[in-house]
Amino acid sequence: MPRSQTTKKPTRIQREKTQAILEAALDVFSDFGFRGSTIDMIAARAGLSKPNILYYFDNKEAIHKTLLAELLQTWLDPLHQIDEAGDPIEEICGYVAQKLKMAREFPRESKLFANEILQGAPHILPEIEGELKELTSLKAKVVKSWITAGKLADIDPYHLFFSIWATTQHYADFDIQVRSVLGDGSDPFDTAGPFLDKMYRTMLRP
Amino acid sequence: MPRSQTTKKPTRIQREKTQAILEAALDVFSDFGFRGSTIDMIAARAGLSKPNILYYFDNKEAIHKTLLAELLQTWLDPLHQIDEAGDPIEEICGYVAQKLKMAREFPRESKLFANEILQGAPHILPEIEGELKELTSLKAKVVKSWITAGKLADIDPYHLFFSIWATTQHYADFDIQVRSVLGDGSDPFDTAGPFLDKMYRTMLRP
């Protein structure tokens, strides 16, 4: 029985099935949120039976938690990469570009995160209050030091990060609104990048 | 039987109970989304029984639709108020301030909207593709004319609106993340206003 298996090397079938389940679950959870999704939906999307899903994962929440854990492993990468030794405006604008790229390439992950936050972050609040807060605090200090050195405009580092998160994740989370309002079938990300780059460069110039 | 009543003048009890139900439903739907909420939750929050809820509204979806309809009545007000005859930067920054004020005063409505959009806007897509799209198109033309007249920096009006929506609604929708990251118990809206004002003024300066 492979559920909660932690010691044996996973079999070929286990590797394949858990990936298929997680892939299907990401689709479903990103659209409907944790509470709004059912194991039957995930099973249907994965092309498996419900008991088969539960053969690989203890329960619905275990699937969700696995997805969130995977998400959190890479969610903070771009923020980690801000380099105090780098050029401030290039570092920040590079961060913006990275975040937008993540929104573009991993829209379901972004929506998974948004759904989780909207419901009060019941499953990831420790990580929000821990790793994210500490990392953001660390990078805010870096930004502050750049400002003090006269290399950046005098702005609030925390709100800078909030705005960057908002303006990049928005293209994934509010995708249907963005595309509907544009209405011309164009890919919003094509023009979002230059727009955001310009906005932040202009604002950050000391 | 007052359900679906459209002609008689509502009684005192009807007015009181429908308001109590909608107030409770807004709490629940904004936290859990439509699919993640139950009539029992709404009933508990309203201090009523489930059959009593269903005495006033046909079904769960009717409650949700009523809330969305109420939301949409005021959601676009700030955008309507952008005046082509006004000072461009003041008009845009006034709009930003209005949107932030709405996020601050009506966070549950903002989250209701976000939940709806995240799930593909199943109930309000007609309004998104209709009124919102047309109004945004109209105001984008206004912004375009200001740019052409040399009164605003040359930026993409649509992405300007997307950014304004993102950076203002973020404080309501991602409230728990914002407050956790700040971690000092301060009200993020206090410092968000000046930050956003400065960011947009700087960026919009021609």
Next chain:
DNA sequence: ATATTTTTTGACTATATGGTCAAGTATTGT
């Protein structure tokens, strides 16, 4: 080829959920 282990799933259980109903209570109208 056979034994062992893993995987699969139809049938099932317990609980949750949306919604109904009839009868009692409360409110309103006369």
Next chain:
DNA sequence: ACAATACTTGACCATATAGTCAAAAAATAT
């Protein structure tokens, strides 16, 4: 005061949902 209407809800129903189980099928090891 009484009649009529509105309101309330415990009990209930039908379906949905999370999850279990035992047996059969498939895969793997020998």
